[in-house]
Amino acid sequence: MGRAPCCDKSKVKRGPWSPEEDETLKNYVNKYGTGGNWIAFPHKAGLRRCGKSxxxxWLNYLRPNIKRGGFTEEEDNIIISLYAKIGSRWSVIASNLPGRTDNDVKNYWNTKLKKKLFGRNRSNSHLSTKATTTTIDDPIPNLNNINLHGSSSSLTAANDFFIDDQLYIPSFSTPLTQSKLTAFTYDSYNLITDELHTRSLVPGLIQYPTPQGHQATNSSSQEASRTISGSPSSSSLTLDQKSRLFFPFANMGDDILLGDFGLGFADDRGGVGYCGQDDDEQYEIKHQVHSFSRCY
DNA sequence: AATTTCCACAACCGCCTAAGT
DNA sequence: TACTTAGGCGGTTGTGGAAAT
Structure with missing residues (x-):
């Protein structure tokens, strides 16, 4: 049995708010406040609306100091950076943007910012825009929703998808509108790196492998369940090498977004350092990092 | 000019969580 | 401790206007 509805839908008005309703709501809140009970609010204020509505x-349109439209470059950057770190937690993102609401930020991301970043337009609008689906045109997937499987033993085609038990790299062609993700397994690690280095196929990312059998110590069972197998030995790697992600074609100073990890920048060798203080922490972070994106 | 398609965004739905009892 | 409930949140849908055909 489902949850009881918060109000009788047949007795409340739905759809767009009229100026009169807005005025009634505003006047009541200005006089008496919200009363701390939205469910009882419409009755007290004389509105035939659901309390949630x-x-x-009020929160999204009528309360004071709401900013509408006209997102600045700085706000764009904050949204992009936070989205890469925490995913679609719009209320958290909005709380970092004074005057912006979660709904506004969410709509802005879905309709403009994502396209601005990844170049979706009418000609390719057939591509999925479902937020719960990680698609080839969305290089910053929501990590909470990832549940994609697939395997590939060699450099994959752009549409071959990945995730569990695999490392993967985003690759970029120029301009960014051609961005795509390319997956690879540990088994194909050498092949991929050789391809990248010798043929300069695409600007991309190389992640050093974790040692064979190493498992994340993260308490999340989802993360910990990602057992790495078949990875080449890393005994020849120095700690410095192990602690870096490599963007072999990045320019020094390039900003690079690491999904669920934060914002880094390429150093003079195109590397991005981990934040981890020790080996275990670095490996733990490594297991959490599943998406990467150049930030333009 | 009429119709269709697309886009932006306001609003709704339903789930989750914290607080109250 | 278990249950109820309102608030909060993210995903999705509906709608009006703009653009394309």
């Missing part, structure tokens, strides 16, 4: 209308 009143709350949303």
């Amino acid at each position: 009143c709350r949303l209308r």
Whole structure:
């Protein structure tokens, strides 16, 4: 049995708010406040609306100091950076943007910013835009929703997808509108790196492998369940090498977004350092990092 | 000019969580 | 401790206007 509805849908008005309703809501809140009970609010204020609807209308449009439209470059960068770190937690992202609401930020991301970054347009709008699906045109997937499987033993085609038990790299052609993700397994690690280095196929990312059999110590069972197998030995790697991600074609100073990990920048060798203080922490972080994106 | 398609965004739905009892 | 409930949140849908055909 489902949850009881918060109000009788047949007795409340739905759809767009009229100026009169807005005025009634505003006047009541200005006089008496919200009363701390949105469910009882519409009755007290004389509105034939669901309490949730009143709350949303007030929070997103009628309360003072709401900014509408006209996102600045700086706001764009904050959204992009936070999205890469925490995914689609719009309320958290919005809390970092004074005057912006979660709904506004979410709509802005879905309709403009994502396209601005990844170049979706009418000609390719057939590509999925479902937020719960990680698609080839969305190089910063929501890590909470990733549940994609597939295997590939060699450099894959762009549409061959990945995730569990595999490392993968995003690759970029120029311009960014051609961005795509390319997956590879540990088994194909050498092949990939050789391809990247010798043929300069695409600007991309190389991640050093974790030692064979190493498992994340993360308490999350989802993360910990990602057992790495078949990885080449890393005994020849120095700690410095192990602690870096390599963007062999990045320019020094390039900003690079690491999904679920944060913002880094390429050093003079195109490397991006981990934040981890010790081996275990670095490996733990490594297991959490599943997406990468150049930030333009 | 009429129709269709696309886009932006307001609003809704349903799930989760914290607080109250 | 278990249950109820309102608030909060993210995903999705509906709608009006703009653009394309």
